[in-house]
Amino acid sequence: MTSANDTTSPGGVGGSGYDLEALSAYADRGRTPAIAAIDGNPECVALLDSIDRLGALTRDLVADDAAAQPAPDENWIRALLDTISREVRAGRDIPFPDTGEDARYVVTEGAIRQLLRETGDAVDGALVGRVGLRIVDETRAEVELSISVAAGRRLDPIAAAVRDRVAAALRRSTPLEPDRIDITIDDVHVAAPAATDTAAPTTAEPGSEPR
């Protein structure tokens, strides 16, 4: 896999001069002392927020039952951060229509991808692995999300919740209407089951993609 260092060169993440390793260290220090080049860079901030979220998830998994469940795979976390490093790139500006001649509103592609990722992550039992966003035109987009589902949880309700919330988020926060939203469950992670919606431990298969 290509590392974040390679994918964001020559200027680090978002041209900040700081690569994924440096941002991880900054996150570990609680973002102190403050570094303006990082805190003022939206791509760095998005990546830092993801690092914080993954850190919280990892602590939850370890605290859940360290003896019975394997520790989170460091390579898995690294690969996920590499993916996020690519997704946070600002990319194109997507304009809102009909703002008049003297006003222009745009949302960056990177902001939209992170919105979709965080919306999926907010669904209990889901963890987004990859966000695919294809801008069909200035008003329509196709979304492909790969997600990991907590072991022991039913797959279909979680996938449906992710799809519904992603559609709502796209409509509320961007100029784009979803043409299609595909959710692929391509992994299962170990986590504490919720009080409801539990089932026997399930392994997702690529063929189980709800559409």
Added chain:
Amino acid sequence: MSDRISSSAPAEDGDAPAADELGFAIDAAVLAVPGVQRLFPADPAALRALQQVAGDGAARPASAVRSGSATISVAIDDALPTREVCDELTARVREVAGPVPVEIRVSRIHVDRL
């Protein structure tokens, strides 16, 4: 904050201190809009580096006021529709800077329900 607010026309090119003062006033007004989490520098990093050198390292506003228009880059939360937040931002900018063209770049949309 009100002492910084002016309804006068925006600073002309080359009037950097006035543009900065207006920029700081716009920053303050924008940050007070519900749903706005933070401001990012509107100018590219390379341009800001040059400005820092020219200004002896003095703090600069995140907003850019240039050629009679105002540009801001914001992080917002997803609780309100982005379009509504942008309309409110435009109104606040114009309260400060007058009826200027406004460009708003939404660079981050934060989900609060994590």
